[in-house]
Amino acid sequence: MGPPVLAAAPDGGWGWLVALAVFLEAGLIFGVIRSFGVFFVEFLGHFGELAGRVSWVTSITIAILLFASPVGTSLSTQYGARPVVMAGGFLSGLGLLLASFATSLTHLYLSIGLLSGFGGALVFAPSVATLARYFKRRRALATAVAFSGPGLCSLAFSPLFQFLVDSYGWRGGLMIVAGMTFHLMACGALLRPLALTEDLALAPAPQRSWLAKLSSLFGLALLSSWPFLTFAVSGLLMNLGYLVPFAHLVPHAREMGFDEYQAACLMSMTGATDLCGRLVAGWLDARRAFRLLHTLTLWTLLTGITLLLVPFGHTYPTLMAIDLCYGFLAGAVVPLKFSCLVEIVGTGRILEATGLVHLLESFGALAGPPLSGFLRDVTGSYTVSFIASGTFLIVGGLVLFTVPNFCSCSTTSPPKQSGDPEDAGNLTRHNGDHPCDGKT
Numbered sequence: 001m002g003p004p005v006l007a008a009a010p011d012g013g014w015g016w017l018v019a020l021a022v023f024l025e026a027g028l029i030f031g032v033i034r035s036f037g038v039f040f041v042e043f044l045g046h047f048g049e050l051a052g053r054v055s056w057v058t059s060i061t062i063a064i065l066l067f068a069s070p071v072g073t074s075l076s077t078q079y080g081a082r083p084v085v086m087a088g089g090f091l092s093g094l095g096l097l098l099a100s101f102a103t104s105l106t107h108l109y110l111s112i113g114l115l116s117g118f119g120g121a122l123v124f125a126p127s128v129a130t131l132a133r134y135f136k137r138r139r140a141l142a143t144a145v146a147f148s149g150p151g152l153c154s155l156a157f158s159p160l161f162q163f164l165v166d167s168y169g170w171r172g173g174l175m176i177v178a179g180m181t182f183h184l185m186a187c188g189a190l191l192r193p194l195a196l197t198e199d200l201a202l203a204p205a206p207q208r209s210w211l212a213k214l215s216s217l218f219g220l221a222l223l224s225s226w227p228f229l230t231f232a233v234s235g236l237l238m239n240l241g242y243l244v245p246f247a248h249l250v251p252h253a254r255e256m257g258f259d260e261y262q263a264a265c266l267m268s269m270t271g272a273t274d275l276c277g278r279l280v281a282g283w284l285d286a287r288r289a290f291r292l293l294h295t296l297t298l299w300t301l302l303t304g305i306t307l308l309l310v311p312f313g314h315t316y317p318t319l320m321a322i323d324l325c326y327g328f329l330a331g332a333v334v335p336l337k338f339s340c341l342v343e344i345v346g347t348g349r350i351l352e353a354t355g356l357v358h359l360l361e362s363f364g365a366l367a368g369p370p371l372s373g374f375l376r377d378v379t380g381s382y383t384v385s386f387i388a389s390g391t392f393l394i395v396g397g398l399v400l401f402t403v404p405n406f407c408s409c410s411t412t413s414p415p416k417q418s419g420d421p422e423d424a425g426n427l428t429r430h431n432g433d434h435p436c437d438g439k440t
Contacts, residue, residue: 010060013342014192015134015142015388019364021190022146025085029065029120029183031153034056034246038161043171049105054370055247056324057108064117069125069358071118073351076126082191082350088122089184091115096178098343100171116181123184125358128190129351129416132342133319141293143335144282151331155268196347227344230403232360235337237396239364240371241307241389242333245270245326249310252382258316259339266320270327279329290341294401296336300397303329304313307390311383344403366393 037060043054061416075084095116119299128143166174175192221226246267255264285296306326338354345353372385381383400406 010138010194011135011138013134015131017096017190018131018134018192019142021187022131023149025127025184025187026147027124027149027153028146028184028187029124031157032149032177032181033061033268034150035157035161036153038158038165039170039174039251042165043105043108046170049107051081052218053105057105057112059366059369060109060113061117061120063362064114064364065120065124066358066362066365068118068121069362070352070355071127072122072125073355076129077123077351080193081126081130082188082193084126085188086185086193088119089182089186089188091119091183092120092123095119095284096174096181096363100174100178119184121358123188125223125276125354126351127188127191128338129354130194132338132350133194133347134197136271139274140335140339143339144207144278144332146269147277147335147338148275148331151271151278151327154271155275158264178231199342219358222349226346227403228353228356228393231341231344232357232400234396234399235357235361235393236364237399238333238337239361240368241392241396242330243365243368244372244385244389245307245310245323245330248376248382248385249323251309252386253319255381256314256319259320262316266420269320270323273324274326274331278335280328281336292340293400293406296333296340297397297400297406299332299336300400301394303333304390305329305396307386310386311389352389364392 010132022282040054040058043049043057046055059404072084072088092115095111095114097172098115099108099111102111128146131142131146132139157197161177164176165174169175249266250263253266280398281295281299284290306322308328309322310319310326341357343351368389370391372382375385375388376382
């Protein structure tokens, strides 16, 4: 017997435990990735490879995590989020465990990059989609709280990983991190299924071929929706610049003449202000002062501007101030993006939409840091790299202006849930519970 059908999202209750699960998942996936620089240094010394080759371990992990997200969401549509996320947690931990026995970089590419990255894809996208179904009015706040995991965990993981490496070596450290990652399976167990009346409207057309079945399973009809497609392209452009500071801010600071401790402190402070930014963004949206899409656009543009200012941080206090602004603004972008996606496609299609958005964003995540490194090699400094990354974010923010009814204070209703691809492009306005609509 399935779960009871609810007329609307409960906006709380068990949803806060789902938010806790996503918080821990985000920390154990992205918090580990952000703090992996400790192992990066160990890999350089042990394998004697160039930094560029070692850096592909992290790049492949992020790219696979995003690129394979449609697989996770389609499996969740078929079997439910709980078993899929638990299986993904097992694969993520297994990949790190196998990496502790690595004898070459290829072994790390396959174990951490491919296996752990694919496990992360099975965990994150279905979990975020499940969280979105539990909230409506408080969705941005719940998402911000859940997505604060990476910022908080990165503050703790960097010194913890260094302690593990110093005490047990990089192989022993990876084994312990793998044990931590296996807790993703417990997080997946908290994802209780939730049935909404909106799901009853999902009446797919008769499937006449395997191609039609595949399109329905992966939600490919969304690609004919102009609002969705515009939003996804904007996300791709944002990702081309969003990840650059995490890869190249520390090397840039070292080239500016600051010592390794000052450079490392920049990333620690980014994690702290990232956490604050995510919580403040959720709090602002809970107050309903502005339309969600407008808030995302503003924060994206401001994030791009801060990256343009990085080359002008000639003194350490100035660079630190710019870094604090970047962390605060960039931290809010991710939870706001997921909340806006629900506003555009509706909770009934959030699983497929999340997977497709991650798929498109994976190209930006994979190309952004290498492109930034290429520009540095060509020009001899990171100045053009940060200008380019800031420009990508600004262009991504400007693309959001082309979302239908962007200039309207009212929200947009999601595409019709008839299973007809043509309906996926139809958007109509409705009066939401928002100050711009004349309601108090």
